[in-house]
Amino acid sequence: MNWIDNYVRPKINSLFSRREVPENLWAKCDECGTMLFHREVKDNLRVCTNCGHHMYIPPRERLEALFDGGAYTEVPVPQPIADPLQFRDQKRYPERLKAAQKATSEAEAMIVAEGEILRTPALVAVQDFGFMAGSMGMQVGNAMIAAAERAVERRKPLVVFTAAGGARMQEGILSLMQMPRTTVAVEMMAEAGVPYVVVLTHPTTGGVTASYAMLGDVHIAEPGALICFAGPRVIEQTIRETLPEGFQRAEYLRDHGMIDRVTPRAEQKAEIATILRMLTGAGPVVHGDLPKPDAALAVAAPAPQG
Structure with a gap:
C-alpha cells in the first residue's frame, strides 16, 4: 500500500461517488x-x-388550494362501529383500516370542511381515493349526512369532490345502505333550497355514482376522469361489443349531456365560486386579497361639475 492507494484513490472516489437521490x-x-x-x-x-x-391529489392539498388562504375548519363526523361484520379476507378489516390510515395519515375516506371560496361561504366534502380506493363505507355516509345537515342548518351550499372505486365490501350490506342514506341527505338539501354542487374526479364509480355523485344541481368533472357505475372492461365483456373512443370519460359524458362542465383543476376555484354565487343569488365574485367594501360605509361620489 502506498500514498496513492491510501490517499489519492479514496479522494477521487469521494469526489465522483454517486449521490443518493x-x-x-x-x-x-x-x-x-x-x-x-x-x-x-x-x-x-x-x-x-x-x-x-x-x-391523484391528497384531500387536504385540495382543500388548501380551494379555500381562501388555505384556511378552513374541519367538521366533525360521527365515527361508525369499527368492524361491524367481523370481516376477514387475506387480512382482518381493522388491519386494512390501520394500513390505510398509516399510508394517508387520515382517519377515513371522506373529510368535511367549512370555509370561504373567493369570499363565498361553503361546505366542502372531499373523498380520498388513496384511502382504500375511496370506498363508500358507513363513515362516508356519516360524512355526507353531517355535511348536508350543517349546510341546511347554516344555509351554506355544499360542494362534494367524489372519487371512489365503489362500495366497501368489508362492510357488506351496511355499505350498500349508504346509497339511500346519502340520497335522503341530498333530498333534504333540495327541500331546504340549499345548493349542492358535485365535482367528479378520477375515478368515480360504483355505488357512489349510483347515489350522491349524480344528484347535484350542477356537475363538474376533471379532464379525463372515469365516471361510471360498471367499468368499460366489464361492459365490453358483457355485451361483446367494442365501446366508442373515450367512453365513460368526462368529455364523453359532457358531450352526451350527462354532466355540465369539464374544468381543469387550476380553474375550479373561480368556477365553483361563480356557480355558488349564481345559485345563492349573491353578487359577483370578489377578487383580490382586500375584503369586500362595506356598503354602509361607502361614500357617494361627488356629482360632476358643470
Whole structure:
C-alpha cells in the first residue's frame, strides 16, 4: 500500500461517488411517463405540466388550494362501529383500516370542511381515493349526512369532490345502505333550497355514482376522469361489443349531456365560486386579497361639475 492507494484513490472516489437521490424527489406522470420535479408537480396542483394529466391529489392539498388562504375548519363526523361484520379476507378489516390510515395519515375516506371560496361561504366534502380506493363505507355516509345537515342548518351550499372505486365490501350490506342514506341527505338539501354542487374526479364509480355523485344541481368533472357505475372492461365483456373512443370519460359524458362542465383543476376555484354565487343569488365574485367594501360605509361620489 502506498500514498496513492491510501490517499489519492479514496479522494477521487469521494469526489465522483454517486449521490443518493431521495425517492420522493421526482414523480412520474401516469399518462405520458414524463419525470417531473416533485415541487413543480405540487405547485401545479398535481397536474402534469407536459400533457395536462390530472394526477391523484391528497384531500387536504385540495382543500388548501380551494379555500381562501388555505384556511378552513374541519367538521366533525360521527365515527361508525369499527368492524361491524367481523370481516376477514387475506387480512382482518381493522388491519386494512390501520394500513390505510398509516399510508394517508387520515382517519377515513371522506373529510368535511367549512370555509370561504373567493369570499363565498361553503361546505366542502372531499373523498380520498388513496384511502382504500375511496370506498363508500358507513363513515362516508356519516360524512355526507353531517355535511348536508350543517349546510341546511347554516344555509351554506355544499360542494362534494367524489372519487371512489365503489362500495366497501368489508362492510357488506351496511355499505350498500349508504346509497339511500346519502340520497335522503341530498333530498333534504333540495327541500331546504340549499345548493349542492358535485365535482367528479378520477375515478368515480360504483355505488357512489349510483347515489350522491349524480344528484347535484350542477356537475363538474376533471379532464379525463372515469365516471361510471360498471367499468368499460366489464361492459365490453358483457355485451361483446367494442365501446366508442373515450367512453365513460368526462368529455364523453359532457358531450352526451350527462354532466355540465369539464374544468381543469387550476380553474375550479373561480368556477365553483361563480356557480355558488349564481345559485345563492349573491353578487359577483370578489377578487383580490382586500375584503369586500362595506356598503354602509361607502361614500357617494361627488356629482360632476358643470
